[in-house]
Amino acid sequence: MAATDQFTAPISVAGYASHPVAGILWLLLATTLFPIQDVIIKSLSGEFAVHQIIFWRGIFALPLVAAIAWFEGSLWPLKLGSIPLQLLRAASMFGFFLGYYMALATIGMAETAAITFSTPIFVTMMAPLFLSERVGLYRWGAVATGLIGVLVIVQPGAAVFEPAAILALLAAISYAISIICTRRLGNRSNGGMMTLFAVIFFIVMGGALGLAFSGVEAGSPHPSIAFLYRDWATPTTRDWLLLLALGGISGLGFFALSQAYRLAEASVVTPFEYTYLPWSVLWGYVVFGALPGVATWIGLTLIVGAGLMIVFRESLRNGRAGRGKRSSLLRQR
Known part of the structure; x- marks a missing residue:
């Protein structure tokens, strides 16, 4: 999920609103790249541990993310804001990746992506409590619609229920917590520094796990559990290239998202983030031969509809407040 990638702290787009087509094209590049990342991770999930993939992804992404932060002027002066909030944000992002990747090892790309795209719904639910934001009936209606969509996909209690779907749902909630932290940080920090802080946290936590x-084998036949408890493996040349590609996609995807939200109003480009989902369906079919079932299509439609309702309502609210600001669902993914 990315992710980040997300309804994060407001990013000013003053001076860039005259380039909507360029912003949309950068956004489409990001939504094209990130599903390829999911393909690589799902392909590696049968051989490597999830924390090993997060570790090496962070290692290879670090130089590019640091370069982007330097280019954006985020490295100096340091703008960490609240270190506890930075740590909570990074930890919740790590939880997002852990849950998302573990779910991806078991269920289809489209199902995993659809469930985690419910993040705006959980952000809306948390906003009154943690951000003192007023949520009206319109957005509560969107929340109810989105939750119905999640239930349709997850199907708790049904014979076809897959526990890994709960991991995707927990990933969406973790992502929502990271977004709340980002909003609380506000202008005390910036996107480049938050991303760099998070990537370093991922490297440390991936190595710690x-x-x-190390040496612990769960012996579980369930792919998600095996993905977590598997010992680290020695990558082959092909594996190193795939891990390097993960880091490159992560860094380039973040840069593309940053450019999208610099060059155009967020209300213009945010709806295009949902083009991530058709790519997930396509790659899931081409690479793994899996197509979503009817329940997934219904749930996906409800979740996307709810997300767009929230985006539309908040863009109106921001417009009335005189703020041409928004942020990305995929940011930091």
């Missing part, structure tokens, strides 16, 4: 689970 690798040490904690």
Whole structure:
């Protein structure tokens, strides 16, 4: 999920609103790249531990993310804001990746992506409590619609229920917590520094989990559990290239998202983030031979509809407040 990638802290687009087509094209590049990342991770999930993939993804992404932060002027002066909030944000992002990747090891790309795209719904639910934001009936209606969509996909209690779907749902909630933290940080920090802080946190936590689970084999036949408890493996040349590609896609995807929201009003480009989902369906079919079932299509439609309702309502609210600001669902993915 990315992710980040997300309804994060407002990003000013003053001076860039005259380039909507360029912003949309950068956004479409990001939504084209990130599903390829999912393909690579799902392909590696049968051989490597999830924390090993997060670790190496962070290592290879770090130089590019640092370069982007430097280019954006985020490295100096340091703008960390609240360190506890930065840590909570990074930890919830790590939880998002852990849950998302573990779900991806078991269920289809389209199902995993659809469930995690419910993040705006959980952000809306948390906003009154943690951000003192007023949520009207219109957005509560969108929340109810989106939750119905999630239930349609997850199907708790049904014979076809897959527990890994709960991991995707927990990933969406973790992502929502990271977004709340980002909003609380506000202008005390910036996108480049928050991303760099998070990537370093991922490297540290990926390595720590690798040490904690070293030599521990769960012996579980469930792909998600095996993905978590598997010992670290020695990558082949092909694996190194795939891990390097993960880092490159992550860094380039973040840059593309940053450019999209710099060059155009967020209300213009945010709806195009949902083009991520058709790519997930396509790659899931081409690479893994999996197509979503009827329930997934119905749930996906409800979730996307609810997300767009929230985006539309908040863009109106921001417009009335005189703020041409918005942020990305995929940011930091």
